[in-house]
Amino acid sequence: MYFSLGHTDWAATTVGGDDYATDWHVHDCAMLLMPRAGSLRFALDSRGRSEHVLRPGEALVVTAGVGHRTRAGAAGHQHLVLYAADGKLAGWLPRSAGWRAGPLPPALLPLLGYRDSLRRSDERARLVDQLILAEVADQGLPALARDHGAALVRAVAAHLAAEPAGRHDLGALAARFGVSRRHLTRLFRNHFNEGIGAHLARIRVDAAARRLAAGADVTEAAGAVGVNSPSHLARLFRRHAGHSPKMARSGRS
Secondary structure: OEEOOOOOOEEEEEEEOOOOEOOOEEEOOEEEEEEEEOOEEEEEHHHOOOEEEEOOOEEEEEOOOOOEEEEEOOOOOEEEEEEEOHHHHHHHOOOOOOEEEEEOOHHHHHHHHHHHOOOOOOHHHHHHHHHHHHHHHHOOOOOOOOOHHHHHHHHHHHHHHHOOOOOOOHHHHHHHOOOOHHHHHHHHHHHHOOOHHHHHHHHHHHHHHHHHHOOOOHHHHHHHOOOOOHHHHHHHHHHHOOOOHHHHHHOOO
């Protein structure tokens, strides 16, 4: 199977599903693949066709002409893939072997989180895809970290920060990032010295404080960050900021 970019400079698409799988194929351009929910399994001709796992927070870049195949590694899998001429992805391309995998640059994570929140048919999605490609062109893929947990935790934290009002169930988060609930909880405590719930509460307090400083009332700010009542928000403020929401609104925090 052969994929051609044709006469365009670049292309982007979101793909997924429990039964997602491709046959062996090559491209006439570079491919940058970024899992966004659930793990992905990939194999390459140059690696003896054995499978490897790629998780959200990581990326795979494959150069033109390198045979590969991919398939979903977990239920609910989704990924974003960019196709571009080698020149646009020069900082990401390996010097040999025809492929490279590693953690995404932290600066890309909030942008990808926003992209995740958009429907494929939303006109903003293509604009964000262009912005992601521009950011990618500006920086290279970091070397694969010795501590994969750090990259994974950064990706989870960026996902939470991008959607502070979301219902972030631990099981859903673990499934999205392709790890067990226990492993995700342990990684979070190791890297942030706090649990996921406490970290999310801190994110919500910071987001609410910005809204209050901009003139929102306490009820409005609470609803905007997924907190069910002003009194609950007040408790979170006292625990994580050491003051009341009213102080944030008055600018005295």
